[in-house]
Amino acid sequence: MELPAAITLHRFEDRQQCAEALADHIAGRLRQDLQLNGQAGLILSGGSTPVPMFKALSQQKLDWENVLVSLADDRWLPPEHADSNQGKVEQHLLRNEATKARWIPLWNPASQEDEALGRCREQLQQLPAQLSVVVLGMGNDGHTASLFPCSKELPRVWDSRQDCEWVQPTSAPWQRMTLTPQRLLASNERILHLTGADKLDTLSQALRNNQREEMPIRHFFSAGLRIFWAP
Numbered sequence: 001m002e003l004p005a006a007i008t009l010h011r012f013e014d015r016q017q018c019a020e021a022l023a024d025h026i027a028g029r030l031r032q033d034l035q036l037n038g039q040a041g042l043i044l045s046g047g048s049t050p051v052p053m054f055k056a057l058s059q060q061k062l063d064w065e066n067v068l069v070s071l072a073d074d075r076w077l078p079p080e081h082a083d084s085n086q087g088k089v090e091q092h093l094l095r096n097e098a099t100k101a102r103w104i105p106l107w108n109p110a111s112q113e114d115e116a117l118g119r120c121r122e123q124l125q126q127l128p129a130q131l132s133v134v135v136l137g138m139g140n141d142g143h144t145a146s147l148f149p150c151s152k153e154l155p156r157v158w159d160s161r162q163d164c165e166w167v168q169p170t171s172a173p174w175q176r177m178t179l180t181p182q183r184l185l186a187s188n189e190r191i192l193h194l195t196g197a198d199k200l201d202t203l204s205q206a207l208r209n210n211q212r213e214e215m216p217i218r219h220f221f222s223a224g225l226r227i228f229w230a231p
């Protein structure tokens with residue numbers, strides 16, 4: 001696969017090896033910023049791919065009390081719901097060493113968009129202006145976070161100067177809150193964590209496609225992306 005200079009691809013034999021290597025890499029980046037700035041900001045994605053990495057990262061010894069952790073997006077569901085990304089992070093990352101992390105979930109009990117947005121944006125003010133690491137996933141439609149090509153809100157979200165926006169994809173369930181492209185790009189490093197041949201095919205398609213509206217992950221290529229992939 002031909003990759004632009006701004007994209008680095010790390011291939012692994014298996015998913016557990018990939019998860020552990022990614023956890024090590026993230027921990028190293030967090031330690032750097034903790035040393036430099038006294039704090040670090042980590043953004044994680046939901047879905048199924050990152051769970052083994054969450055478990056490995058939870059074991060990493062670092063000054064978690066000064067690491068602010070949040071999500072690139074979440075489905076608008078209480079954390080006890082099986083589809084909640086918040087629930088996955090609380091179950092698999094915020095344990096062991098990482099119990100002490102400063103957790104900033106996106107979800108709140110507001111059901112109306114304006115109130116939900118207002119409370120989430122207030123929460124996200126706690127994050128450092130420049131994040132340390134953003135970990136993204138990708139769907140086979142080229143979506144990342146909850147930037148879905150099918151969302152009618154996408155044209156507005158591309159240019160939003162806010163930290164988060166409320167979106168309703170048509171090709172995936174649940175109302176969602178997503179961090180905006182500008183918030184995600186205000187980071188020292190963006191990582192894309194992928195598993196399976198299908199995701200690699202989708203990545204190849206996105207590299208050939210030239211419309212970010214059709215494959216939102218493309219928006220993150222030029223600013224630099226480190227990809228961790230296993231079959």
Ligand SMILES: O=C(O)[C@H](O)[C@@H](O)[C@H](O)[C@H](O)COP(=O)(O)O
Nearest residue numbers: 045046047048049137138144145
């Ligand atoms: O809330 C979400 O759905 C995620 O943030 C989303 O962007 C996810 O990263 C991809 O859909 C990949 O999901 P899988 O890891 O389950 O394939």
